[in-house]
Amino acid sequence: MWRHLLERSIYGLLTLVLISALIFVATNVLPGDAARAILGRSATPEAVAALQAQLGLDRPLVAQYAGWVADILHGNLGNSVVTKGPVWDLVGPRIPEFVLAIVLILLLSTQVLQLLPPTAVLRPGQTVLQNPQVLVLPVMTLTLAIMPYLSRLIRASLIDALASEYVVTARLKGLPPRVILLRHALRNSLVPSIQGAALSLAYILGGAVVVEYIFQYPGLGSALQSAVSQRDLYVIQAIVLIFAFGYIVFNMIADMLTILMTPRLRS
Amino acid sequence: MAEIAPALAVEVRNLRIDMPEGGDIVDDVSFTIRAGEVLGLVGESGSGKTTVGTALLGFARGGARIAGGTVHVAGDSSVNMLDLTPQQKRRLRGKTVAYVPQDPASALNPSLRIGLQLSEVIEAHEPETPRGEIDRRIEAVMQDVGLPADPAFLMRFPHQLSGGQQQRIGIAMAVILAPKLIVLDEPTTGLDVSTQNRILDIVKRLCREHGIGALHVTHDLSVIAHIADQVMVMYSGRVVEIGRVETVYDQPCHPYTQALLSAVPELRYRTQLKAIPGHAARPGQRPQGCFFQARCPIATQECKAHPIAMTRQDAGHDVRCLKSGVTAIAEPERLPDPLPATATSGKRPVIEVRDLHVAYGAFRVLDGVEFTVEKGECLAIVGESGSGKSTLSRALIGLVPQQQCTALLNGERLAPRARDRSRQQLQTMQYIFQSPHNSLNPRQTVESIVGLVHDTFNRASRSERRQKIAEVLSQVGLSPDAMFAFPDQLSGGERQRVAIARALMADPQVLICDEITSALDVSVQAAIVNLLKDLQQSRGLTMVFVTHNLALVRNLADRVLVLNQGKVVEMRGVAEVIDTPRHAYTKQLLANALVADLDSRAKRSGEKECLRA
């Protein structure tokens, strides 16, 4: 089993590296130069060249990429073209709320928290949030968006499990219905549901961008959106990387849970 | 030990099960099973035998409805299993009436440890049992079925057990609460003969020792011979004959029983297997009068007029036939064994294989296999599961790229991968798979399926192509109309015929058959075997026939190659190998086969001891 986990971790890392390369290439090879964007349209060619040299934009692409990765590993995400300040200042504070929101959405949409009284959701004990009630509407929207898909998936996999041969055997053994449902059917229906939840994450991340825009909520999504509209390259790179990282980590967790829950894969 | 009246495990009267849309699947089914005895319920596909089995637990699959009849368990005539509420049924299932499933791999929950799957039966029915007592009972039942009882073993998951071990767990789950009746639904399908024999011995012993009555549903007549005291033959939803095994096997009274017995290949000598022409009518399409009339050689007008009732032939022997006792189908005639093939006939062998090695990592599936196949002969490749026989046939046809070997087809080198072979070579050798369900594309018509082979080797106009396809279909006994059908509209036997037709379409010299009759009813198997023999004669085909069934080998093959764990153990003429085996493993195979052999068992009266493998 540990071999599997190790394999998955390596793949996750590899994927992250590939994505970073993709992002880097996308933001650098396509039209739109960072130096030009910083200085604006009216900049003279000399000024642009000077800034390019300063930013290291005249080096070969591979060297630039290596430099960028090195910077990131040091925690330096560059400076925002718009605010001229570190990207990290713009993006960092928004991350914890974002993660919390995602977790909440998933829990709510899979109806895990159904058993808790609704007011508990509105009074989270974390001190990270300053204005928790602002979170409610966007979270609700995204939850409602993916809930039908997820609950249908869970229901379908439960139906499938209940129709399987081992459930028939359990019935013919005279086991009480509750035992059959909880012990036999549920266990085997969880795996597809976990995979479905992981998949929904992609949608939530994308949806977050839109929802934040609509509700004018200052989260990572709207930061990305404004960065895009202003061609703030380093911010774009950073946020997309964060999203990708979160997605990969989440999928790895889902994979590990799947392995844990499938005895056949553990040995 | 003396009992005045032997207790009845179950008494069934007039059982009737209907299809969801109306019309019966089975009707007028009545029988009794004494405590400690086994009733073998035998029938082919569509006979309704599986439905009868589960009905004893008050259960019907797929929306079928138990429409009438009484099932009295354990001599208690006050309680009809079929009338109980779901609650009441639940209390009896597993405790008084238990079920041993057909496919333990899917019947056991893959996420639960086997210890738990055993203990939950006790917990469900006798919840106050203390943990220590539960453990003790699990230990006892594990010993009963011959499995280790240590905690480490009980912690295993089903996928960590072999097929035979899984089936023993299935039996253990059923007998752990000492029920009065167990229903076994083809529990030995897919198991090796040796494993099968062991399982059957366990079942029989448990029944005797604990006074459990058993209903054993199967399509395999030799299993009945091994394990059953009584046999009940079903056809098209009706019981056609019921009696003691020795009586029925020695003097079958119903034409269908006679036909079935004539279709089973013998181990001791070759016979002309008899197939039954036609098909069983499906529920809803059954005729007036006797259901077997269309296929019965002695049916008269009287047989077709009214429904036939069961009549008493002898004590304990009932038959549903107006002509009961008349020999409708004679015992199959003996045939001479084939002459030993002479390699000195001057001709080059069609296939020569030298030094065949196949390994997956460190595991050697085939280790230095060497053999030849002469033109026009049928070489049987025999072995148990894990012997590598399927890998061997697949390597021959080019589906095992990892193989290393020197193989010649008609003197030319044969590449390991099919894609690297010449068109001539591809055409010369054709393959027929085991599973009639999986070997035909369910989304294509028979015309497309057979047409694929045609198009690979020929170019012809649409009408010419159709004509050729119709021709080859009729050569395998199918009507040309069959080409418009989809596979799921055909029976298993018909699908195998399509598979043969598809192979013949290439006009090959060699046919490689991989257990092609293992999934078929015995009478259908007989028909296919006869077809193959005819084709071999008329087209001069060479055949490689992979199977685990030694009796079939006796009937069909010229030479036999015995494979054990990837190595060739023995290779000689079929009569020599079976009558005078040389290698210890061959002797072991034969001993197992003999246990199941009809001829050597059915004629034995009284004594029911079984041979240990």
Added chain:
Amino acid sequence: MQTASSLPMPVWFSTFAQAARYNRTRIGIAITLLVILLAVIGPFVAPYEPSAFVGKPFLKPSADFLLGTDFRGRDVLSRLLGGGIPVVWMSFASASVGMVLGVTVGLVAAYSRGWIDQVLMRIMDVFLSIPLIIFVLLFVSLIGTGEWLIVLLVGVAHMPQVARVTRGVAADIVSREFVEFAEALSVPRWKILFGEILPNITTPLLVEFGIRIVWSISGIAALSVMGYGIQPPNADWGLMINENRGRIASRPLAVVSPALCIALFAFGINMIAEGIAGTMSGANRKAGGEQ
């Protein structure tokens, strides 16, 4: 032996017929057809030109303007009737692009097994880690916008998920004996992929197509809302939502009506997809064969 009628029905047709037996499919078909009809016929029955200025901005609904006017004084109803086509055609087109690309990748991956499978799926994973909207935003911000570009980008964004699903369902088929038979016959690989394997996975792929259309709808609508889709002054449901957001409290109709149309369209397709998915579980159940 029962034979089929001499003209065997194409598989997808019989699947639809089967799915149509469910109520939810019928509702889905009805709603979807309604929306498509609205989008297609709409421009011809609109009382005014969608881009014409017919009155003051944000007028209340009246006899002249059944849904009032929008933020620039154009008739909301006319814009509604004229704004359906982009959403409808772009969502179908992008879903189709995604299906073609994804099915090809998925089939090749499932059939090749081994390292090709791993590499392809890892590449798909990379794409998958970037959510649809972000992926499109990224490229749109750098290249610029345009209808066909959006269709292409959204289609490519769909590819990894379709590939995953295709590979998943094809994986069961590739090891079946009839595929092995074709291999032993040295049938060309593409013929095996599209002639032998693909016909056996049409039903789950139909469901996936439906899901892709739904995601396309929401994705393209969202892009329009954020200003990256259809450019003004053309009429487009997503664009309408964005344009009239300012007065949503007092004049909800200008936002709600296009949003409702989008939602209904997505809902209808969803119901159809669910109906088809319903036939699937039944079909899988029956695949047991005789003993």
